[in-house]
Amino acid sequence: MMQKQQVEIEIVETDRALEELKKIGTDDIVYKSAGPLLIKSKKEDLLKELGEKKELSNTRAMVLAKQETRVKDNLKEVENKINQMIRGTQGTAGTTEASSRSRSQ
Numbered sequence: 622m623m624q625k626q627q628v629e630i631e632i633v634e635t636d637r638a639l640e641e642l643k644k645i646g647t648d649d650i651v652y653k654s655a656g657p658l659l660i661k662s663k664k665e666d667l668l669k670e671l672g673e674k675k676e677l678s679n680t681r682a683m684v685l686a687k688q689e690t691r692v693k694d695n696l697k698e699v700e701n702k703i704n705q706m707i708r709g710t711q712g713t714a715g716t717t718e719a720s721s722r723s724r725s726q
Contacts, residue, residue, distance in 0.1 A: 625685040628678050635675045
């Protein structure tokens with residue numbers, strides 16, 4: 622769940638960066654962050670790089686959503702099995718009690 626939220630935040634940040642890049646002129650100077658450094662880059666290169674980053678993030682978000690669905694389904698299945706086992710145990714315990722009472726009488 623946390624990973625999914627982080628990926629969604631990354632997508633939003635990438636979208637904002639793409640919007641800002643599209644607003645500036647082709648001759649304007651742009652920089653990209655590389656750790657603590659800012660490196661001069663071409664607008665077209667950054668647009669391509671951010672587009673690829675967004676595509677990758679969208680793919681990761683879809684994979685995480687599918688994993689989340691699978692985990693929830695598995696959890697429901699295990700919960701149902703546990704409930705069936707509990708019901709079976711309670712039914713057996715009630716039957717055993719009744720048998721014990723009838724024998725002692």
